[in-house]
Amino acid sequence: MQEKAFDAVIFDLDGVITKTALIHSAAWKKMFDDFLKNYSKHKGIAFAEFTHKDDYLPYVDGKPRYKGVEDFLLSRGIKLPIGDPSDDTSKETVCGLGNRKNDAFNEVLRRDGVGVYPSTVQLMKDLRKQGYRVGVASSSKNCEAVLNAAGLMHLVETRVDGVVSVEMGLKGKPEADIFTTAADNLRCRYDRCVVVEDAVSGVQAGRNGNFGLVLGIAREDNYEELYAGGADIVVEDIESFGIEEMNQWFIHGLERDLWSISYNDYKPEKERSREALLTVGNGYFGTRGAMEEVDANTINYPGTYLAGLYNRLITKVADRIVENEDFVNIPNWLPISFRIDKGAWINMNEIKILSIRRVINFKNGLLERRLIVEDKFGQQTEIKSERFASMENMMLAALKYSLKPLNYSGRIEIKSGINSSVINAGVERYKTLNSTHLNILNEGFENDKLFVLVETTQSKHQVAVAAIFNVEINNVIESVNFEKIQSPGYVSALFGFDLQKDQRLCIEKIVSICSDKEDFVEDTLTSALNALRNAERFNTMLDKSTLQWDQLWNKMDIQIGGDRMAQKLLRLHLYHLLVSVSPFNEQLDASITARGLHGEAYRGHIFWDELFILPFFDIHFPEIAKSMLMYRYRRLAGAKTYALEHGFQGAMFPWQSGSDGREETQVLHLNPLTGEWGDDHSSLQCHVSLAIAYNIWDYFWITDDQDFMKRFGLEMFFEICRFWASKAKLNTQTERYEIEGVMGPDEFHEHAPDSLKGGLRDNSYTNLMVAWMFDKASQILKQFGLSLAIKNGFSQKETDFWSKIASNLHLVINEDGIFAQYDGYFGLKELDWNYYREKYGNIYRMDRILKAEGKSPDEYKVAKQADTLMTFYNLNKEEVDGLLDKLGYKLPEDYLQRNLEYYLARTSHGSTLSRVVHARLAALVNDHQLSWDLYRDALGSDYIDIQGGTTGEGIHAGVMAGTILIALNTFAGINYRNTLLHLDPFLPKKWKQISFKLRFKNTEYRFEIGHQKCRILADKLSSIVLQGNTLTLKANEWKDIECVKKSVN
Template structure:
């Protein structure tokens, strides 16, 4: 075992089902410098106040709930409970089977009395029943016989201690309400101390020799916040004893329950043994893989890592998420980084869900709709109109971004202005439109989507100002996706002006808010006009702004990241790469040196490239034309080259975007960037961030590169379009997508594409393959050579 890698393994071996998730920590482990058990309930937060740097801060955290994993043992004469680190390890293997969602550990070790023992641990968090999880230990004495005492526990004394940067902040979120035993079940009921969410956990342990259940002497031990059960049995050399621990989890956020503890106990009483639970769980995963799997033939481990990424997406958000008031956090339910908040990463995640489980996207978009009122209050507080969704969102929709943040390089707390990333609202708008394009879900647009688009458009209209000098509209004092540039050099006022990505996307927003409004019918139109206090003059104003928004250029054809970017000095990249092992977080490095990244042409991720990520060349040319600018698509490679050389790639999303935008002009580079992106969490390329939680946008983004980028898959004007350009390394690719209710099988191999309607289209599906336009009708197979 490599202790330095244990946190990474625990994050990557997290098991979940869209309702709750538990990190892949060892059953016998407790939180320390090596291990960090963590259990997270989707969308469950708690707020605490902390005194930091002379300020009183209130932060909202994703709560670390009681540790249900605890299972250990001790042998005759031992004082301490088993910990693998204290034994001589003879053999060790840890295996994550993501075809079935199973985590296994095989251990062979020797203690100080030379007693050898083998344990095979098998664990699952049920995808069939979201409230269930279980552990099976197969315990084999190799060269000894004697009594064994086992301990199973539910530990509610846990805190939020998974991110070292947050160490100075308050971390105790739980209070114990009730703990005890009923029949053969131990239970624990806890409540968050601010948000008052209840969680109940119940656990049942049985011991088997072969198929025979063993009678064991049991003892209950109650400590503050922790309920334990001890039981003994006689072990015989070479004979395996099986211990099965089955747990149920319920919370006050559940639907259709009376009370969490009763619900949890009832669920457990009605359940069968481990093998029955595993069979149902495996069947549920099999159904998911039929929808989500992408088969890839290419060198190396790309297929394996691709499936790992799909696996973690589905553990974060699955069919069990549908109907629950939750979003998708940037770091999954895999750790406490970013406090479990929801950012703009949905932009990279939703395309996978749109084409495979659109009901889930619908549910996740409703998370935003339910916070529309909060977004309107945020805008009103700033003296603005419409809806201003926060950069970081949690329980209620208020802005959860930090007021100050810790720079671990300097140990100093600094003001945090990243909340000025108003482009999160544009991402929400873009997601709404993309969902509609793929599903044609007019009812969603009618009752939810159009209203959000209109309110976001109303907000952006209110933050634009007219420049007499330029005779154009401007958007001032924002932060772009780049994140590094939060102010002008020497300025005390946060924000930069006329971020190109924000301004172009805002123009797109106004035209698509109008399109959405035209879709919903006159009755709903009149209702929304009245509700949102909109009239024809407002729509005319939006159209005028969309045509006259200012976009800065450095020189002909090169878009400026923001106004004044070209006046910043170049950064000495070579010197800093030589000086520091990693310069991904250049902002922290320069701050520790008494300098600021605001003073240089240096980006965390190049937000100008986001325009080429979201829009085809044709769409972008039309967007600029509508705004009164001529943009030559032949200059796209020049823009890419300009910004790539000035980017630190401090975000895991940076390589996703670069791979995408290089795909048409430099397929070798696109593949290289794809490979860098697909290993970013597996190899923890940022040096310690993945143990705090996986990067959900990056994981989904790598899969989407294969799904949409290399295949040229997009929907425009009610036509499904395919325009494949594969890197040489990809010899074949196969996947199934759901387009407007029709399941289509797409197989690319050599220079052929095979399209098959799996269920039979109820109505014809229009497909354009490069220049060929055709329809898929009924159960039909179409093969195209290209």
């Protein structure tokens, strides 16, 4: 007997089981046409009939009755009172019209009875016979009557319909409530259930419910719409996808799906965000997932970025001179286009797209695309493309592009080249600034290769991009003959072929990308051309790159059982972290940017986001973590100069770091809502130096890399300590040290309301982390000895002074145990949050909203993200308790919960990092539902582009790493801040299991953690603390342990 891989099937009613969809459509049409005729006559406008395709399917089909009425009317610009479900059919309210339609439906039902789809009924019988559960979920309030009339009620174990929805207060499609309720009634996990739907809103509900299979039934020839809505499989009739096919999906298809994200439609308004998430890269370069046929325009933005490649430009804006260092968009290697019989070159934003599917495969970094387009002459062409950045050779990328005429024969010309006339235009708010960063030094052809050589205008780094081609027709290799076309900024090859209907033409484009920024590159163009001489064919290159990806995934993969979407998104985040920084970075002078190699936001600079990112690499790829720390070490001299320029000692690292480590932060900021310039005090976020110290300690603690600490880490850590010691000033009245002129992580507060001077005094996060840092300095000194400190220029007197400061720093704490975000915070005004939510909806950027109203966020208790609470994200609460005890502060036992409630209520989540931090803290105070809700939002923040377009400017690397670490540190319960690894799982309820690997103190551990049992494997004899009990692990022997069952809702 074959494996039973799923448990239940939940069917929609209309159009899936019964043929009532057409009755519904006819009833809707009669009701709406009657209404519209009267409405048009009354308003003196032309009557436009209600149609099945343009009105019923997009606005009504599958939705609760009154919701369908409301949505359709709004599509016509008509707004009626909602009314009440008891409204008479004569009333012109939403409910009245809905009831009018229902009367028409019932009249037809009584007269004609109910037709059924025999294949669906047979499947229901087979499912019940073989022990599978069967449910029906429908928006219809007539569901029970229809099932009874069809004689099918005996096959249905649970019915969740319009009547039940009203009784239980369930939301209608596309929300998943009716399907999840049906699955709950059947006591089946969502990931082991099938949802069968024929409406777009229905497949959207199935997707939103995170079901294991969403099966679309295309009764209306609406295959593409159902795929775009979220269906996994679409068939014309369920006869072609029965129990065996469902089982195979759960065994094989679902596993493949968990390694990818896909898009099955083309929505211009979402294209830039999708391009970011479809990026291919290898840590050396990243190329956005723009389509090959497009240049940069208002919809599409192809961009390729090299790690660490910056250029500085000056712009005159109004009466001001502004200098910016930008992350350079290098020549575009993607361009390929085609035309038929000397017609127009294809334009993806003008041609008719009949179908489209794009998939990024996390497992091997392959971006695949298949689409069918139709030109104005009705000629249909199938286009397939694949591309990847090699993880085997950092300089190489490959693209395979194929065409097949579907209903014609003709002359096909393909033009493919390299565009070096690119500028930086990926961020709307930067468009007033100069953006031409490249000068063209050379471009042309060398035998069968084409190339460009450019140089950045200020930093004077050369970049070469070269390409070579292979051609096949119907898998037969053709000679590579092309016409060479060259124009300023664009070099391309023109191929021409006479193709018959259904012949497939395939062109491979192998590309090399090289910069003289790297020490191992002697001659840029020669290196790029030489890389192509040794390049292999597309498939061979892909195989070799895949082997490297396999090794990376073997170290970092996290496997989630029971939560399909969480699994996909965690792998999405893992993939993009390795696109942004990889083992190649050991050879580069670069760190991870806040927005990856995926776009130009924040100008590709390095921020404190490393604090959220580095721990992931510490426990999976310590060599990458070290390379990121070495980026900072190579800029230590610049940090010391920066401190001296501001009157301090030691190392003050810049808030924004780029090519050489100078401060890249602007001192003026343009408010896009007011168009006015204002002072920008962001550079006062000196806590970035604390983040670097934290990362040095974390890396050392986890890896035990003593050589790094002796040669680099101690010096850098102690220079940061020296800076903060010089910044701390003794208040002789209180005998405590104060630190002023800083900003915390909350960027909404730059200065005291009554002060024009930037900066705040005694930011709690800063002072606590300074105390922590000085405490760790004592531990480092004890471990490595005074002689090493003296060798690096530090004395016993100086380190003793640090310890004195650590025990006497000033904090402002009120009688309720609430930390003041900074001295003076409690005197700020409260914000009317309900008022602003109702007025603006999206209030993430409350700072800009307040400034547009002539107010200042500095006057209010409003935070962009966690500030004081960040301390508890970085450190165990026991560590914070110890710091407070040393400082002589006594707080209530529940002070963490009080502070979380206080500050969470005053936070707008203007940073994607905000939810990550608060999810961690909510778990620490045992509010696990809140923790899960915040985590779920953070996990999907880039995928759904929660901030309304920012993902299109580049991913948020910090939140991606943060969600991975929450899965490990909070839900799996890993704690590596003690001498032994600690484990205390608290899994989300829907997570059946989590499995992963990590390295701690030179031991590799494997974990398989469920709700009641854990399995642990270590490659060396070691000990681990599980829920307070110390366990000994023998080398390479699995240990099975019972756990105390705990789970998040």
